[in-house]
Amino acid sequence: MTENVLIVGAGIGGLTAALALHGQGIDVTVIERTDLRPLGVGINLLPHAVRELYALGLGDALARQSVAPTAIAYYDTDGTLLFREPRGIDGGYGYPQYSVHRGRLQALLLAALRDRLGASAVRSNTELTAVTATTNGVRAQTSAGAIDAAVLVGADGIHSTVRKLLHPGPDPLLWSGVRMFRGAAEGEPFLDGRMMSIVKGANGVDLVVYPIGGGLINWVVMLPEADPGPLPGDAKWNKPGDRAEVLRHVEQWRLGWLDAADLVRRTDPVLEYPMVDRDPLPWWGQGRVTLLGDAAHPMYPVGANGGSQAIVDAAVLAEELASDSWNCGLRRYENRRRPETLRVVEANREMHRAGASRRPDELARVTADYRVRTAADKVRS
Template structure:
């Protein structure tokens, strides 16, 4: 069985490795001319870390990541609202890992090249479309056509594969917030194993945590009513003025963190709209499906974006190895990820008390899911 994967991000690379572990060959079609360690930090939940351990990457992941033990919730005057254990300390069998997205991607890329060979990743191969037949699927790219038995669209929130599978209206749903993001070059705060969420006035919220390598990741969420943001037309990954961003926290008083330093020691500050899409009624066909952000873009709360892509990879490889096909993969993962999309929306809109309830409920469900495997 030959598999083509559109996109060599975290989801696509994890899928190639999971398939290879089950004796299934995959080739990745990446639009970028060169893969580099770009981006800021992400969190991988314990169930995603477990999958990378099972792919033989646990030690390498731990070497480049921080492993938070708690997440603390504060008001902007420094009052601790509540504390939630994470990872091993939260009762899971694996740690939570906070890591630079680009470093994680390079780790996965190196494993793919080592195990599948350098020809498994074709760069400059932006997917333009595909044609299905009873015998397979032909994928049109910027460097020519490729044929395979199955195509996996792991090409992100602006997925070409998704747009071809679902050509009707499929708008981004705006949360009402803009995110400013960066990775500061500074020592880790508190005990170096704490994530923090700080609730500021007027709905402004800071999420920050160490990600290893002398970096502290941060996201500042700011309510906004810009019509361009509502439609999802605003620029993605657009540079922002660090001084202006830092000024949004001028009146904050945290004795364990200098919020101005957090912003101004970042190599770059970017802004993004916080958007998702409504869950699809189905993902694909007998030969073409979706994975990761292409399948289920979600608000970046609850540390679920990259984690769910890695879980998709495991489920897809299992379904194909067991002869259940793409239908079996979709039947398992579509309802699970749709539930996470809705849970993330609820979590974002929650008050501190409600957030404590939502996170506790999610933790109980995840622990139950882990014990049932």
């Protein structure tokens, strides 16, 4: 094993990075400020991210816990099909797309990491407070004491401490004006049992619904309520949501293939979260410190790309650190990934702005443009 890389954050990006670095023969330690409880609701992984998880030997385990969507289909509130686009293997990709419970995915990654590196590879309840450069790398001050490492990777999410240390100036959360209500509940299969569906309601209200394995159906209702701008207050992803507010918009829908109001009523808890991102950074890293995932490029969750981009970040970081010196590897990683993720952030914003249409030709144009701008049809070789 080579020198140690310290990863701050045990989310999907951080754990995948640890597995990828270990696979390249690089010693790694992960710290996480919480007690590592697998939480959350559904997440979609695009084929370019699934490819990287297969490369880490996790394909079979992921498939057992997930649903592979055959298509994404758009509907009106009376159940009329507006537009359908095949996904994953059915869409001609070399790898499937997977829908999975975020907590189960995190638990899978955590179990694999502990199995391969040992339980001590992940230190929970350890919060980063400061980082200083040393002769041979960095010294991280944490709530459990100092940790010396050759490289530090900030994979600590949208409220990243590492990002704040690197970029202490103004860096506000930017709100789209949409509030997302979400949850997961047990439910009978709908349509073909593997469909990801988006219902286009009035006044920009959308319902996104799809199975995530284990008999669970994940749903997100997006409610426009303000003009875009800096977010007043904080963004807490596990904040309880107002079920009655969601029902007010969906209880008159008659889809035929799904009772949306019943699904919402049976969900506990209902969560809410503002659809936010941040302006892209001019640079990610400095010296032996860099960023990854939402810490580097938080984006609107409109293209199933946030978690997927973090996974690709992890694979590229490991590849570059294994092929070059620490400093050159970090710069090569950033030079490859920052332009690519910038395009995704911008494409997600544009897709959100164009997403109110119910016209089939416009839906087809928007989805095709998104694939081109994000290079979604290209799986990294």
